[in-house]
Amino acid sequence: MSCTSSIVDEKTHEPLLPILTLIVDTACKLRKDGHRVVIVSSGAIGVGLRRMDVDKRPKHLAQLQALAAIGQCRLIGLWDSLFAHMAQPVAQILLTRNDIADRTRYLNAQNTFNQLMDMGVIPIVNENDTLAVSEIKFGDNDTLSAITAAMIHADMLFLMTDVDCLYDKNPRTHPDARPIEIVDDINALEADVSSAGSALGTGGMGTKIVAARLGMLAGVTTIITRSSNPGNILGIVRYLTTPRTPSSSTSSESGDHAVEHVTQKAVSLNLSDASTNYDEHDAPPLHTRFLPSSDPIQDRYFWLLHTPNPHGTVYIDEGCHRALIDKAGLLPVGVVDVEGHFAQSEVVRLVVVERRLSTPGPDGKRWEGFAQEVGRIIVNYAAAEITMIMGHKSSHIEGILGYADSEYVADRSHIGFFRPESRPVTPIRDLSKQVVFVAQVLAAVGLPEDGYARRVEPPGFGRAPRSEAEAQRRVVHAVDDDALVLGAVVGPPPNVRLDDVAAVQEGHLSVGPDPDLPSGVFGEDLERVHTVLDKAEDEAIGVGRVVERRDEVLERVARVVGELGEERLALLLAHCRVQPPGPRHLSLSRPLNAYQVPKPRKRPSDTAMTSTATTLKGQPLDKPVLDAMLRRRMFYTPSFEIYGGVGGLYDYGPPGCSLQANIVDLWRKHFILEEDMLEVDCTVLTPHDVLKTSGHVDKFADWMCKDPKNGEIMRADHFVEAILEARLNGDKEARGEKVEEKDDPKKKKKKAKSEAVKLDDAVVKEYEEVLARIDNYDGPELGELIKKYDLKNPATGLLPSDPVSFNLMFQTSIGPSSNLPGYLRPETAQGQFLNFAKLLEFNQSQMPFASASIGKSYRNEISPRAGLLRVREFLMAEIEHFVDPQGGKKHHRFHEIEDIELVLLDRDTQLAGKTETRKVAIGQAVKEGLVDNETLGYFLARIHLFLAKIGVDLSKMRFRQHMQNEMAHYATDCWDAELLTTSGWVECVGCADRSAYDLSVHAKKTGAPLVVRERLDEPLVIEEWQVDIEKKKFGPQFKKDAKAVETALLATSQEEREKLSKELSENGKLTLNVAGVGDGKVDVSGDSVKIEFRKRVENTREFTPNVIEPSFGIGRILYSLIEHNFWTRGSDGGDEARGVLSFPPTVAPTKVLIVPLSSNAQFRPHIKKISQRLRSLHVSSRVDDSSASIGKRYSRNDELGTPLGVTVDFQTLQDGTVTLRDRDSTTQVRADEEKIIEAIKALVDGTKTWEKITSELPKFETQEVDIAAR
Structure with missing residues (x-):
């Protein structure tokens, strides 16, 4: 129900209480009949004028907005008071076009409407004039009503006006005009749509035609009828919803459009100028009904095209x-x-x-x-x-x-x-030229022969036209204080001066046609153009108004102009000019050839998209719809959003936190408990020396170069790689070979345009060698390659600057002195390596063993994008499995998983430029040498089992082996578990063989013995050259250099010691190379050192263990899991309101939804008992006792991924049984409370499936509530 400003008296600005009362009575009767009603109201500014005793509508925007704020308060108070007498609750919704221009906010508004109507509330919608400016206004209440009706999927939209219906002619001038009762082709509609309009409103019959078109496209039955009697609505609705035998057509109805039987329940009504009650009759009140399209535009596309x-x-x-x-x-x-x-x-x-x-x-x-x-x-x-x-x-x-x-x-x-019947027809480039074009048409058809001058009304509204002729002939229409004459949008047309604009506004300029314009020429043509311009005038979108609806004027004029033909219009415009009475001149004429009349074109119908990404049920996955749902349900949200947000930083909401916690909990059980791992929690702040030793300071960086012209930052190795690959592709094209794009999901490479240029074979070989080693070049070497091969940025044609290093770690200072530099850790692994000796001791020196850590890591991503997939702060779960390198890195439990089949993309396949995977048992893969060793293979299989357990779609998972030149600096072999998402294949888990790299470098740097000493079963006798140093003589001889010389001497190999022993016996001294001491050579006397060949008995073996490291990115796994488990109810997946997240019960944020069938107080003890019982079993549950329908409550929790629902109903009060609903199938079983709770526990623990439960408990047959019905 849409109420325009006619609920306010145009002169006194007092609210018309009798009309408001009749509207309230009509709405309540419709509610009593079982219909859901939405009212779209206006009049806030008018009420504000009365409240503040302001006689004239002010010009300034701030004053209008202030009056709107005052009036809105008063108006909603009136609505609430009147409805309160009928015991009918109401709610106010204030909208601007910006509020629904964002898809997420549009869906939020849609959900709010649905929730209010489910609660039995009548929403009262107002355009928020307090905030609205021209750029974000709807322009009129009819458009707002149509968009609202489409948003709530209404079945009927009533648009009220000052006439009974549409006529085939103007009834004021043609007594034989016949009513048009049914319209199914709005393009063929030819009616005189002029109406009186009002001084406060901006709507006329033209806006109602536009609204009717929108309603038809959205599948809404749209009805225009007289507003002087609100009871008309009730009579029409009851007539259309009462089954009847189709009668013969009316005089203006074709036989193909007999009266239809309408059964829907949602009704959106537009009331204005209502004044009396309606006495119901057998025949419906006179009205025009616009039939909805048989193929309505889907909700998302309607929003995109028309909102x-x-x-x-x-x-x-x-x-x-x-x-x-x-x-x-x-x-x-x-x-x-x-x-x-x-x-x-x-x-x-x-x-x-x-x-x-x-x-x-x-x-x-x-x-x-x-x-x-x-x-x-x-x-x-x-x-x-x-x-x-x-x-x-x-x-x-x-x-x-x-x-x-x-x-x-x-x-x-x-x-x-756009559908053919709704697409714009006019060119839209260069609006200032179009405005002049329309001005010429106005000047040609709208001016009396003697010319005329008129004063421009105050902005935003105007006085009622003194005559129909004046309404048709208005040329200048100012809307704001600074509005420009004749519709200039950014500035005036080139030949219009701003001082002339002021002169026109002040009434000092007049306009008129050439006096030689022959009378009666083009009379039929002019009448057709007049009709279009009159529609524009009705809608207050005449030339000059700087609002979003200006394009509609241009559309209509251009459509008529296109029908007239270029030659006839050129002849007509040749007689036109605009002239002032005095010396100042305002010229508006332009040659017609400056404008292009559009040609008729065939356009496609609105169709759903197809996408490579699919939902769990194989539907096309609409990522914006999914993202909107995740933010609406607060799975995650941008951090610091009210301050504008920071790229790559996100906060998890309640369901996101629960989902993450459940994934981590299952990870702990699957790995830490199952494998007897030692969990540690190490500090995030890490000193510089630690990461310098580990290689992160030097290696955890990218070499970047900069374009000198546009400042573009490029990663140097990707830049070189892209251009050389492009040149090689060009060589292949020149040789007639097929060029295949290399699929490298690990990197996003810089690409360059390839040209078919044949290269010398030697050059080809050289390029290929460079590409094979591309990850091994440092910055200076990359710079030399750029210069050597003249590698220029394709965007500018210039050589980039020399590469500089950009480290991806966040640097900081530890302590107030800033003398101790540090970093936020880029991984959790280093803390585990540095605690190795203590962990080994805790494990009673037993090998192998594994440590594990879960915590935040940080990487200063250059360009964080793709939501949770590429962020600057993220949760990691890492395992460091320490293993003896002797014996081929066997694993004692490998036999348990050797038959598990994995989908592998190996290194050789990628080198061949292919992406074909193979499914192979992990035992066979290790046997073939495809996977390096049993321990690495064991963890690959365990990773596979973990991802399957949390609900990952196995058809969208693969393990990809790293290329030799892309592995991390510490790895000897590495495989990534990659999951397919809308962003492509995403690395979610890495499993690397780090060999003994980390322990070795830290031991060498610190001297700490990060080794394992293993007692031998039998003593080991070793014969070797041993060095004995006489400290008393050795120290005084070398003084401060003694330590360096001793280290160099003890670091010699057995072969070197044998030679040094011989030298010592022959010369009485030996010469040793010691860097940093003297000239690098040192003489050591025979009395301070001895080197002898002796036997040594070893009872222990000392070795540095190797490390197998599975590393999990929890955020990436979480988001991929959401995409893999998302789907929508409905065969085409297009019903956005019914999204479902099919998480397994083990990881679902909330396990059970408890819903009472109604608010009956007798249900509360049962609800409380079930909730407490589930808590005692550590099963998370949520009670939803809102007044929404049970189907709506289930739907809300389907979006949250809640797998189970318990319903308490009136049968529960009789026999103590409740129903248990499965989220995915929507099937239900019924049993007593204890059996249902046992079933829930089994499902959550994963010991039983829903199929097993349905075979054990009686099925409960009921009709699932259709929440999409209105």
């Missing part, structure tokens, strides 16, 4: 348009031009142009000919970024921008096409 204001324009060519029709995404190569300053993820227009220009024209345009808007898109890149990459292949994006968030400018799921 947000576009922030700019992307122009494409015909070839690209055809590809989009075939359901492709929008690639940058198809983009011709960009207009506007929009940001990533904003909605923009999609326009097809006739011809692409090879170079920009004088006006900067990169196209010529007609331009036709065909749809709207959500862009993956900002306007500036699209400008840089347009016309390029997707493989060049990273080379140009330095990153590549997506290969598409817009994903197919974010592209919506």
